[in-house]
Amino acid sequence: MAGNKQVVSPLPGVFYRKPSPEEEEFVTEGQKVKPGDVIGIVEVMKSFTEIKSEVEGIVSKFTVESEEVIDVGQVIAEIE
Amino acid sequence: MYLATRYEYGGDEFLFVELSEEMSLEANFTAMAITKKLSEMEIEGIQDICPSNASYMVRIDPDVIKADDLIQELKRIEKSVENLDNVEIQSRLVDVPVLFEDPWTHETVMRFRERHQDPESTDIEYAARINGYDSKEDFIEAMTSSPFLVSMIGFVPGLPFCFQIVPREKAIEVPKYVRPRTFTPERCFGFGGGFSVVYPVDGAGGYQMFGISASPVFDGEQKLPDFQDSMVFPRQGDIFRYRRIDRDEYDSVRNQVENGTFEYRKKDMSFTPAEVLKDPEAFSQMALRRLYND
């Protein structure tokens, strides 16, 4: 399919690319993902919410850094 | 006694009254006397009364009662209890079994070293040293040989702030953590400022951590006999004696708690502030005799 699909945060908070500091990143740029694959988590109000891909494709880039405070509706990553 | 009382608005629904900036038995007894009298008066528009250590707070419905009118009433009440002569405190003497330096608290102590004043020591080593005790043993002896007055319930449901009934020069004082912890184990026996506490549930906290109480202060399911009337055990005015126990006794109390049979060793007693203030040490020893012998 042509064009990029953006992954958008449904809520504000702190974005993490790893499940915990000691672990590997959920996905890296260039990696293939399927719908339902977790690409990051957002922490807010001491709750952790998984951000999942809704499409199949390749993660072309992350548009926010890990541990960055993000806003609701902010684009986290792009999938081609 | 001289109290420099400050009356402050806490927004439009609260009044905060500070009797003294520093903690003392006098200030606490006065706060107790005022709030007791206030609650007996059943004034319309008062929604909640929160007695605390050297202060108290009242929540009002400002559509029913004006904050400034209530302040006038509170000033009259304060005057009427000024010399604490006619104040009688309904109290319970309670034995609270504490395992000092238990493994669970110790694990937490080690986990949060970087938030502590002295990362090289444990909390109890640090507290013993800055209070001038030669050893942890002497420090534990000081905390367990005189009982504490439950001077406030708060922070979270059932947490007793306890102020030891000793002359001022013997009172223990420790700083709070430099940065509060995100975790404290349930029933942890802690100390901060001039107060010892038992944390009712797991949660954040900033007090130094010395051990763990075998018995609960909060029982949300109200299964234990001491919790039939309230999910919170401590009441302001209670006198708690923290008694050092070993691991065997700890395990045995925990078993009793688990199978629902645990009951605090306790005795009802009433006393007047004057009895305590005249000679805190004599009062403390009398209270211990009452609790364990009579």
Added chain:
Amino acid sequence: MIKVLKPGIEATVQDNGRIGYYELGMPPSGAMDKFSYSVGNWLVGNQDGAASLEATYMGPALEFQEDATIALTGGELPPKVNGKSVSMWETLKVKSGDILSFDFVKNGARIYLSVAGGINVPEIMGSRSTYTLCGIGGFEGRSLKEGDTLHIGNDQQDDVKEGTKVSSEFVPQYTKQHEIRVVVGLCSYRLTEHSLQNFLKTEWTVTPEANRVGYRFKGEKVEFIPREQPFGAGSDPSNVVDLGYPVGSIQIPGGVEPIALLNDAVTGGGYVTVATITSTDLNRIAQTKTNEKVKFESVTLNQALEERNAHRSNLSKIKDSIQQQQ
């Protein structure tokens, strides 16, 4: 019955709160935005104090297993029934099998779902509100989970017609900048004059640590007046002898990052509190979210009471207009 298909985050059953238990250390809990909560109950004809669902930032997905009258009020988390947008601030009917879900939050932070009859959970100490720290009240003392089933209660007193609306003049507009009115006081004497002025001038940013317990803000460091600490208080200049905290009071541990203590906050502790959010503006702070800006505006008690009366008068106008539409 209402089945929880997706829980959202921090969706809890709330009502007017558990008032009168400070002496046990029990915070009031209850709906954070009482304005939206109350109006929601009126839109479905409930008696005051019926329990509603409060959802924050991300709404749940719920399947109604019986016909019901509902209303959605509060922050704008655009609601959908069976995937089709429905209005907020309006009496809606749903049928058995209908699914209620929400889009990403647009404005505000918390939405209230009121159901005719109220959410039926046991009353604990006079309230159905959830207090998650001790696991009491609400639905099993916790936030909703996938698979939970909520029962509808009998707290309805009037039938309200489908399509009954709150006039737009009364619907709050939430932006990303908030002016929150406070009464300065409590232990504000501990702040230097300069710091107190800075506290009121600073545009604070709501951090991700903002929930029903409290909101933490980032901005300027504040300085306390140096002193020899009074006995029993602890050694930090931001420490006081442990005292009671009013709901809405703002403390500044260590002089960094003020925290506004809200409905599920600790009832007391040993940090200097410097101001209290007015009862009216507690409804507004409840609708601010992480990354938004807050300025604290100092008002006198009388101004706070005037504002409270204006707020009351708006509420009764809304109540009247709902009745007039019947």
